[in-house]
Amino acid sequence: MMEKLVLIDGHSILNRAFYGVPDLTNSSGLHTNAIYGFLNILFKILEEEKPDYLTVAFDVHAPTFRHEIYKEYKGTRKPMPEELREQVPVMKEVLSAMGIATVEKTGLEADDILGTLAKKSEKQGMAVSLVSGDRDLLQIATDGIKVRIPKTKGGKTEIEDYYTSDVVARYQVTPTEFIDLKALMGDTADNIPGVPKVGEKTATELIRTYHSVENLYDHIDEITKKAVKESLINNRKLADLSKDLATIRTDSDVELDKDKARIHNFYTEDAYKILKKLEFKNLLSRFEKRVSHDEITEKFHTVTDLAEAENLFEKAGKEEATGLYLLLDEKRSLLAVCLSFPDGETFFCRREGFLTEDYLADKLRKLSETGKIVCANIKEYYDFLQTDNTDHYFDIILAAYLLNPLKNDYTIQDVANEHLGLMLQEKTEMFGKKSLSAAYAEMEEEVISYISFLVYACVKAAPVLKKKLEETGMDRLMKEIEMPLTCVLYDMEKEGIRVNPEKLKAYGDTLAGRIKELEQEIYRKAGCEFNINSPKQLGEILFERMKLPGGKKTKTGYSTAADVLEKLSGEAPVVADILEYRGLTKLKSTYADGLAVYIGEEDRIHSTFNQTITATGRISSTEPNLQNIPMRMELGRQIRKVFIPRDGYLFTDADYSQIELRVLAHMSGDKQLIEAYRTDADIHRITASKVFHTPFEEVTDLQRRNAKAVNFGIVYGISSFGLSQDLSISRKEATEYIEQYFATYPGIKAFLDGAVAHAKENGYVTTMYGRRRPVPELSSSNFMQRSFGERVAMNSPIQGTAADIIKIAMIRVHQRLKDEKLSSKLILQVHDELLIETKEEEKDKVREILEEEMKGAAKLAVELEIDLHTGYDWYEAK
DNA sequence: GTGTTCACG
DNA sequence: ACGTACGTGAACACG
Structure with missing residues (x-):
C-alpha cells in the first residue's frame, strides 16, 4: 500500500480560516477564529485522507509574504491584521501540543518548503496531498501530488482538489505552464508584476500556444496583436523576473522528517488543555469522546464457524441491545450479517460454508423476535425481520431525523460524528462509487472493517439518541409513531399498486x-x-x-x-x-412514459415511501412519486383510470376533510372556528359569511372562493402578498381580508403569533405530538429569510400535526386489517388520503375500519371527518 | 449539478 | 426597497 503524506501551508490556511470564520474570542479576549477554522480544516483533511504522515510548513518571520525581498513590488498587500497576528504563535503551540510536525527554515518560503517536500516525497513513491489556500501551489500538482484548496462557503468548508488534469481542466494549462501563465499575467496579491497589457485571457492564449515564456520569446515574431507584441518585447526583463518570482523552488535544502511527521494520536492531554483555554467546546467534546480507531478495531471479529455463529446469535438474543447491519447484494440476498454489542464487541458473519443464507436468515428472524435490534434504515431489512412489533427495534436514522429534520440526508457516519464525536470513513472515500457488495468481492478486509465501524456506531449511538429524544419530548413520537410506521410503509411498498x-x-x-x-x-x-x-x-x-x-x-x-x-x-x-403543449408534455413525460418504466411483476408499481425527507413530518414518495398523480385538471385526472385493483378487489379511498384547518381549530382553541365546525361542514361558506358580514345563505360564490383562499393562506403562514397573488387582488384588499379574518377568529391570530414568538424564543416549533421543526431562518438579518421563518413557524405545527395524525391512522388501519385477518391492504398514502385495495367481500368492513381509525386517530376539539369513495379504478374511487 | 417548471396535498 | 405564500419529486435544459 502506498504511503500517504499530507502537507499543509500553515500561514495560508490560517489566513483562509481567519477570513472565512466569523470572529471568535475567548473570555480573555484572544481572537481564536483562525485557529478554530484551521483545526476544522485539519480534522476534515485527516478524516478524509487518513494519511501516514503530516507536516505543516510556516514562513519563518510571520508575516513574511512571498518575495517580499523584492521591495520595488511591495506595498500592494495589506499588513496582517493584529487579530490574526496574535493567533499565529498560539496555532503553533496547538500543533506542537498535538505532536504535529512543523517546518520552517530561515530564508525559505513556506511555498518552497512545501514544493520541495512534495516533489521529494513523490519521488520516494508517496502519495502527496498539499493543502493550501493559495492557488500558486497549483504548479506543484502532478498525478501523484494532489493540491487541495479549501473554500469556506456559508459556514461549510469544501475542498477543491487538483491533480494535473484538474489544473488543465480549470486553467487550460498544465501545472508547469501555470508558472509561465503567472509570469505573463502577474499577480498583484503576490507582488508579481507580469507583463503590462497581458491579462488572464491573453496569457492563457499565449501559453496554450507556446507553453513557456522562453519559447514565446523565441517565436515573438508570430504574435499578431501589435500592442501585446510591443509590450512583450519591451518587458522581457519583467517577464523573466516574474517567472522567477512565480516559480516555487522544489530543490530547497529541506527534508521530510518521517519520524516526526508520522501520524499518531493527536488527542493529547496538552492539546486538550490548550483547546480548553481557547474555549473550543465543540472540538473539546471530540477529544473527550474520542476513542482511537485502533482501540475499537481490537474488538472486531470475523465469524466463519458454525459453533461461533451459534454462540453469537445466542448471545445477541440476551443482550441489552444488538447493533445490526446486513450486507445485501443487488438481488437483495444476504452476503453477511454484522452484529455489535453495547460493550463494543463486534462480529462480522460472512455467508460461507455452513453459514448459508438460509441459516443466517433463520437466525436473524429468530433474533428479531426476541432480541433488541438497533440499526439504520430498518425498513430496508424487513425482508429478514419480523414486523409484528417494533417495540424492541430502534432505528438511529429515524431518531436523528426527529432530532433534526432539516438535513438533506442521514448517514450513520453523520450520526456517529454528531452524537458520539466519533469520526468514521465515508463510503466514497474508501470504495468510490462502487456498491458495497461489489467492493466486498474485491477488498473484503476493508469492507468488513468499514461495516464493523458502522454497526459499532449504531449500537453506541442508540442510548445517546434515546436520551436526546427523551430530553426533547420526542421519545413517544419515536416509539409510538415513527417506529411502528416503518412496518406499514414496508408493507405498502411491497404490495405496490396495479396499473x-x-x-x-x-x-x-x-x-x-x-x-x-x-x-x-x-x-x-x-x-x-x-x-x-x-x-x-x-x-x-x-x-x-x-x-x-x-x-x-x-x-x-x-x-x-x-x-x-x-x-x-x-x-x-x-x-x-x-x-396546452406544456400541460400535455408534462403529462406524457412524467406520467404516461414516466410511470411505465416502473411497472413490475403482476403489472404492479412499487413506490418507495421516505420517512426522513420532509421538514414537517410528512412522508414523501419516490421512484415513482405516487403522491402527485394529476387530480385538479380533468385530462390529467384521467390517468387515475390506469390505476386499478387486483381481480376480485376494488379501491376504497378515504381522505380527511380539511384536516389542517381542523387541526388549527383545535390547536388554537379558537371558539368561533370550533363552533363553526360544530354547526356545519361548509367551513369556507361560514368563514365567508362571518368575514364579509353576509348572511350564510347569501354568500356569493366569489365570497366563498375568497374565504377559502384565506383559509388556505392561514395554514401556509399568511402574508398579504401571497394572498393578493393567489386571488389576483391588490395587497391592500388582501390585508383587509386578513384583518377581517383575524377579527372573526381572534384565537387564530393569538395562536399564530404565539407560534412565531415561541420559535423566536426557542428556535423551533412543535406539533401536538411533540415533533420539532427548527426555524433557524428566524434569526436571519435578511428580511426575506426572516419572513420565511415566520411563515414556517405558523405552518409547521399545523402541517406537522396533520402528518402525525394520518401516520397514527395508518398504523391503526394497518393493524386492524391484520388483526381481523383481512386480505385488503393499505397501499397508498397521499398526505390526507389513504387508499385501500379492498377485497369485494370486505368492502363494508374496510369502510368501517377506515371510518373508525381515521376519525379516531386523534381526539380534537372538532370532529375529524373523512370522505370515502369506492371504485374499480383510482379515478372512480376519488 | 443547478434552475425552471409543474404535478400533488 | 426588499420579493414570498407551506410541504414535496420528476423532467428537462443548460453550463
Whole structure:
C-alpha cells in the first residue's frame, strides 16, 4: 500500500480560516477564529485522507509574504491584521501540543518548503496531498501530488482538489505552464508584476500556444496583436523576473522528517488543555469522546464457524441491545450479517460454508423476535425481520431525523460524528462509487472493517439518541409513531399498486397525437422551429422575436411560468397553444412514459415511501412519486383510470376533510372556528359569511372562493402578498381580508403569533405530538429569510400535526386489517388520503375500519371527518 | 449539478 | 426597497 503524506501551508490556511470564520474570542479576549477554522480544516483533511504522515510548513518571520525581498513590488498587500497576528504563535503551540510536525527554515518560503517536500516525497513513491489556500501551489500538482484548496462557503468548508488534469481542466494549462501563465499575467496579491497589457485571457492564449515564456520569446515574431507584441518585447526583463518570482523552488535544502511527521494520536492531554483555554467546546467534546480507531478495531471479529455463529446469535438474543447491519447484494440476498454489542464487541458473519443464507436468515428472524435490534434504515431489512412489533427495534436514522429534520440526508457516519464525536470513513472515500457488495468481492478486509465501524456506531449511538429524544419530548413520537410506521410503509411498498399497461400506453399515445399537432401549430404561429421545452429559447421567441410584453423575472432570463403566460394569452394566440403543449408534455413525460418504466411483476408499481425527507413530518414518495398523480385538471385526472385493483378487489379511498384547518381549530382553541365546525361542514361558506358580514345563505360564490383562499393562506403562514397573488387582488384588499379574518377568529391570530414568538424564543416549533421543526431562518438579518421563518413557524405545527395524525391512522388501519385477518391492504398514502385495495367481500368492513381509525386517530376539539369513495379504478374511487 | 417548471396535498 | 405564500419529486435544459 502506498504511503500517504499530507502537507499543509500553515500561514495560508490560517489566513483562509481567519477570513472565512466569523470572529471568535475567548473570555480573555484572544481572537481564536483562525485557529478554530484551521483545526476544522485539519480534522476534515485527516478524516478524509487518513494519511501516514503530516507536516505543516510556516514562513519563518510571520508575516513574511512571498518575495517580499523584492521591495520595488511591495506595498500592494495589506499588513496582517493584529487579530490574526496574535493567533499565529498560539496555532503553533496547538500543533506542537498535538505532536504535529512543523517546518520552517530561515530564508525559505513556506511555498518552497512545501514544493520541495512534495516533489521529494513523490519521488520516494508517496502519495502527496498539499493543502493550501493559495492557488500558486497549483504548479506543484502532478498525478501523484494532489493540491487541495479549501473554500469556506456559508459556514461549510469544501475542498477543491487538483491533480494535473484538474489544473488543465480549470486553467487550460498544465501545472508547469501555470508558472509561465503567472509570469505573463502577474499577480498583484503576490507582488508579481507580469507583463503590462497581458491579462488572464491573453496569457492563457499565449501559453496554450507556446507553453513557456522562453519559447514565446523565441517565436515573438508570430504574435499578431501589435500592442501585446510591443509590450512583450519591451518587458522581457519583467517577464523573466516574474517567472522567477512565480516559480516555487522544489530543490530547497529541506527534508521530510518521517519520524516526526508520522501520524499518531493527536488527542493529547496538552492539546486538550490548550483547546480548553481557547474555549473550543465543540472540538473539546471530540477529544473527550474520542476513542482511537485502533482501540475499537481490537474488538472486531470475523465469524466463519458454525459453533461461533451459534454462540453469537445466542448471545445477541440476551443482550441489552444488538447493533445490526446486513450486507445485501443487488438481488437483495444476504452476503453477511454484522452484529455489535453495547460493550463494543463486534462480529462480522460472512455467508460461507455452513453459514448459508438460509441459516443466517433463520437466525436473524429468530433474533428479531426476541432480541433488541438497533440499526439504520430498518425498513430496508424487513425482508429478514419480523414486523409484528417494533417495540424492541430502534432505528438511529429515524431518531436523528426527529432530532433534526432539516438535513438533506442521514448517514450513520453523520450520526456517529454528531452524537458520539466519533469520526468514521465515508463510503466514497474508501470504495468510490462502487456498491458495497461489489467492493466486498474485491477488498473484503476493508469492507468488513468499514461495516464493523458502522454497526459499532449504531449500537453506541442508540442510548445517546434515546436520551436526546427523551430530553426533547420526542421519545413517544419515536416509539409510538415513527417506529411502528416503518412496518406499514414496508408493507405498502411491497404490495405496490396495479396499473393497466395497455391503458397507460393508449393514454400516452393520445397525448402524443395532440402534442404533435400543437407543435406544428406553435412553429407556424411563431414563424420558426425551436425547442418549446426550453424556457430560454421560449423566452427569446416570445419576448424578443414576438416582442410580447413582460420583462425579466428569473436570474437566468425571462420567466415563462404558466401564470406569466396566462396574462399574455390575450396578446398572442400562440401562448394558449404553448400552455396546452406544456400541460400535455408534462403529462406524457412524467406520467404516461414516466410511470411505465416502473411497472413490475403482476403489472404492479412499487413506490418507495421516505420517512426522513420532509421538514414537517410528512412522508414523501419516490421512484415513482405516487403522491402527485394529476387530480385538479380533468385530462390529467384521467390517468387515475390506469390505476386499478387486483381481480376480485376494488379501491376504497378515504381522505380527511380539511384536516389542517381542523387541526388549527383545535390547536388554537379558537371558539368561533370550533363552533363553526360544530354547526356545519361548509367551513369556507361560514368563514365567508362571518368575514364579509353576509348572511350564510347569501354568500356569493366569489365570497366563498375568497374565504377559502384565506383559509388556505392561514395554514401556509399568511402574508398579504401571497394572498393578493393567489386571488389576483391588490395587497391592500388582501390585508383587509386578513384583518377581517383575524377579527372573526381572534384565537387564530393569538395562536399564530404565539407560534412565531415561541420559535423566536426557542428556535423551533412543535406539533401536538411533540415533533420539532427548527426555524433557524428566524434569526436571519435578511428580511426575506426572516419572513420565511415566520411563515414556517405558523405552518409547521399545523402541517406537522396533520402528518402525525394520518401516520397514527395508518398504523391503526394497518393493524386492524391484520388483526381481523383481512386480505385488503393499505397501499397508498397521499398526505390526507389513504387508499385501500379492498377485497369485494370486505368492502363494508374496510369502510368501517377506515371510518373508525381515521376519525379516531386523534381526539380534537372538532370532529375529524373523512370522505370515502369506492371504485374499480383510482379515478372512480376519488 | 443547478434552475425552471409543474404535478400533488 | 426588499420579493414570498407551506410541504414535496420528476423532467428537462443548460453550463
